[in-house]
Amino acid sequence: MMRHFDKTSIMEAESFFRRDFINCLSGYKSLNLIGTKSKSGQTNLSPFSQVFHIGATPPTVGILFRPHTVQRHTLENILETGVFTLNHVTQDFFKEAHQTAARYESSEFDAVGIEEEYLLEFYAPFVKPSPVKLGCRLIEHITLQVNDTVLVIGEIEHVWVDEKGLRKDGSLDLNALGTVTVSGLDEYHIGQKLARLSYPKPGKHLEEI
Amino acid sequence: MMRHFDKTSIMEAESFFRRDFINCLSGYKSLNLIGTKSKSGQTNLSPFSQVFHIGATPPTVGILFRPHTVQRHTLENILETGVFTLNHVTQDFFKEAHQTAARYESSEFDAVGIEEEYLLEFYAPFVKPSPVKLGCRLIEHITLQVNDTVLVIGEIEHVWVDEKGLRKDGSLDLNALGTVTVSGLDEYHIGQKLARLSYPKPGKHLEEI
Numbered sequence: 001m002m003r004h005f006d007k008t009s010i011m012e013a014e015s016f017f018r019r020d021f022i023n024c025l026s027g028y029k030s031l032n033l034i035g036t037k038s039k040s041g042q043t044n045l046s047p048f049s050q051v052f053h054i055g056a057t058p059p060t061v062g063i064l065f066r067p068h069t070v071q072r073h074t075l076e077n078i079l080e081t082g083v084f085t086l087n088h089v090t091q092d093f094f095k096e097a098h099q100t101a102a103r104y105e106s107s108e109f110d111a112v113g114i115e116e117e118y119l120l121e122f123y124a125p126f127v128k129p130s131p132v133k134l135g136c137r138l139i140e141h142i143t144l145q146v147n148d149t150v151l152v153i154g155e156i157e158h159v160w161v162d163e164k165g166l167r168k169d170g171s172l173d174l175n176a177l178g179t180v181t182v183s184g185l186d187e188y189h190i191g192q193k194l195a196r197l198s199y200p201k202p203g204k205h206l207e208e209i
Numbered sequence: 210m211m212r213h214f215d216k217t218s219i220m221e222a223e224s225f226f227r228r229d230f231i232n233c234l235s236g237y238k239s240l241n242l243i244g245t246k247s248k249s250g251q252t253n254l255s256p257f258s259q260v261f262h263i264g265a266t267p268p269t270v271g272i273l274f275r276p277h278t279v280q281r282h283t284l285e286n287i288l289e290t291g292v293f294t295l296n297h298v299t300q301d302f303f304k305e306a307h308q309t310a311a312r313y314e315s316s317e318f319d320a321v322g323i324e325e326e327y328l329l330e331f332y333a334p335f336v337k338p339s340p341v342k343l344g345c346r347l348i349e350h351i352t353l354q355v356n357d358t359v360l361v362i363g364e365i366e367h368v369w370v371d372e373k374g375l376r377k378d379g380s381l382d383l384n385a386l387g388t389v390t391v392s393g394l395d396e397y398h399i400g401q402k403l404a405r406l407s408y409p410k411p412g413k414h415l416e417e418i
Contacts, residue, residue, distance in 0.1 A: 001371070001372050002342075002369045002370065002371055002372070003369070003370055003371075003372045003375055004367065004368070004369050005367070005368045005369075005370075006366065006367050007267070007268070007364070007365065007366050007367070010268055010365070010368070011266070011267070011268075013379070014379075015265075015266070016378065016379065017378060017379035018265050018266065018268070018379065019265045019379070020376075020378050020379035020380040021265075021368075021379035021380070021381070022262065022264075022265040022268045022365070023262050023265065023380075024379075024380050024381035024383070025262070025268075025270070025295075025341065025343060025365070025368065025381070026239045026241070026260045026261055026262050026270060026295075027239035027240060027241060027260070027297055027341075027383065027388050027390065028237050028238070028239055028240075028383060028388065028390035028400055029237070029238075029239060029261070029262075030235045030236035030237055030238060031236060031237075032235070032236060049262075050261055050262070051235045051236075052235055052238070052259055052261060052273065053231065053232050053234070053235050053238075053258075053259065054273065054353070054355065054356065054358055055231075055275070055355065055356040055358065056224075056227050056228045056230075056231040056232065057220070057224070057227065058216070058220070059216070059219055059220075059227070059231045059234075060355055060356065061234070061235060062273070064261060064263065064271070066264070086234075086235075088236055091403060094403060094404075095404075095406065095415055098406045098409055098415065099409045099415060100409075101409045102409040102410050102411045102413075103410075103411065104411050111411065132234065132236075133211075134234060139355060140353070140354060140355055142351065142353070144263070144349070144351070144360075144362065145349060146263065146264065146269055146348060146349055146362055147263065147264040147269065149263055149264065151353075151360070153353065153355055155216070156216065156219070156231070156234070157215065157216050158213065158214070158215050158216070159213070159214045159219070159230075159234065160211045160212070160213050160214075161211065161212055161214075162210070162211055162212075163210050163211070163212045166212055167229075169225065169226060169229050170222070170223075170225065170226035170227065170228070170229035170230035170233075171229040171230070171232075171233050171392075171393045171394075171396065172230070172233035172234070172392065172393065174233070174236065174237060174392045174396075174398075175398070179236050179237065180403065181236065181237035181390060181400060183380075183381065183383045183400070184380045184381065185380075186405050186406050186407075186408070186418070187380065187383075187402065187404075187405040187406075188402070188403045188404055188405075188406070189383075189384070189400035189401055189402050189403055190400070190401050190403060191237055191390060191392070191398035191399070191400060191401070192398055192399050192400070192401050193396065193397070193398050194300060194303060194389065194397045194398055194399060195303075195304075195396075195397055196395050196396040196397075197304065197307045197395050197396075197397070198395075199395070200307055200308045200309075200310045200311040201311050201312075202311045202312060202313050202320065204311075206304055206307065206308060209395070
């Protein structure tokens, strides 16, 4: 049985219901820990489910920052220093990753017990146990009129990836890497592959590749 | 063992490698079929992995449209008519959903055999077998300077959800709904729940909820 909600019934629902409901509607989301460091040297680590591909040439990612949330520390550090890291989360530390969203005064790395790591000369901290780590540099940020959400666009300067999950064609085997996905605000899942499908053309039968 | 790529080695890699590699870096992505109809009445259906939550009050979603792709039909219809639908994809029809990305002259609904459905007075077509269907209205679109990607922001006017996946608190059980997630360009997965975690606070032990 399908349940119907229109805009009026959504707006009249309890705020906790609306928040959970709307957050779940897009489906499974990517999960990354963003590592930053303020100019004064304070590190910060925060979970984000709003990281997405913008383009491959040059390699760019986008992140949406909600207004008035604890995540603003991360945004301030990015605007101040111009750099940040993105780190996949695995089954081994997804609870610690969730806990980094708490409002700590000190560094979340220390507070939750996730080890930080510095690679080459990159200023922002990486997450040591992460199987996919990106070093990114801010190139543009845009404030959306609709609700003051900020879209940050970063160029990917460095990638470290565990070779057990890197295929010859450049794609990543996220199942092998143990990457975790999130739904809504607080529910974590691993992926279970159904199939990889050939390039779709009219009149051509799809094959599993 | 970790493999390192810097910007130079990414830019010097074969274009197919770079495309697959960068597309996979954000992790698991949401998968939705977007349904539209041109003013002249031609329907269109296309898979998108760049749909994300923007805000709950009012309920809004964002979609990123890559420049110069087949998906531009969808964008043209949205700009022309102001409405579109978002529809979750399940294990039962993810291959047909993938096939809608082929360059058809006619409607993808007919071409791949996905049944369309009209609900209330909404102009754009929904996907009949989908367990989560959203009717959305365009409120803003922004072209990103970095690579002419277009960000479309829509207000959610209607939601239909299969009640087997709707929890009392408003969250959706995506495992129960059978919602599919995508990695990279062509790899499909279902989710397998690890845990749902309590609200994180400093000094408070996380509980599974």
